[in-house]
């Protein structure tokens with residue numbers, strides 16, 4: 001009889017513990033775990049059926065009936081608890097179901113081209129520098145040998161912030177060259193990058209805000225042939241080895257001699273098309289040997305040093321490289337446009 005009492009107590013203990021544990025469970029996985037431990041094939045309830053051996057047939061019947069009752073009640077409690085946790089019988093969580101995608105950012109084509117340009121010059125030993133966008137008239141014009149009567153100084157061409165002290169939004173990145181030369185003695189090899197501002201009406205090829213890259217190299221015995229070599233290497237690195245480069249005489253106040261640099265049109269490969277006006281060439285940048293007066297303005301000894309400078313519009317290079325038809329696309333913040341270049 002003692003054995004019977006023990007078995008009934010054990011059954012009731014398991015039942016009580018099972019209900020207490022189930023009440024404390026918070027998540028769906030723990031409910032499944034609980035079900036396995038109590039109601040599974042090797043669970044506690046099934047193992048209790050196997051301890052009836054010592055009981056008389058009548059005792060076995062009673063204990064068995066109670067155990068079956070408990071098994072059913074725990075089974076019902078399990079279904080109810082599972083329903084409350086939001087998962088129905090037979091439901092499975094698929095870990096393969098994709099999560100919410102992250103929005104990935106894209107580099108702006110002006111940034112892509114700027115990085116490519118600075119990479120090429122950095123490999124040739126050029127340092128990358130920047131300067132203020134709000135500039136003094138002296139750095140933007142006077143120190144660069146641009147005379148007072150020059151049309152670029154007109155209020156119709158330049159944004160002046162204060163007319164009296166002549167503070168303005170820089171019209172090119174060239175003032176950075178002056179600022180660097182005031183601080184650093186030759187030899188010197190730098191490119192300056194940044195925003196520039198001009199009073200241009202917005203159309204397919206003009207924007208009042210645009211980006212420029214400017215280069216400067218000063219040392220003993222720097223010749224025009226060095227300038228040609230550096231720029232030819234830059235253009236072929238940028239647009240491919242088969243690109244031909246042409247230097248045409250030109251004029252800038254801060255360089256002498258000066259040249260416009262053109263490259264074979266990358267749309268028609270030099271055969272002639274509407275983009276290159278049937279010439280086979282498109283203008284890319286302006287350059288020249290630094291005017292001695294510019295060196296004098298920063299205190300460089302013109303009998304010892306010579307140098308060259310060049311400047312180019314970054315949007316212009318991006319337009320040529322990617323075949324973009326309108327400069328306004330750069331600033332409209334349209335993701336359909338920006339996503340195309342990464």
Ligand SMILES: [Zn+2]
Nearest residue numbers: 265268273276
């Ligand atoms: Zn062409």
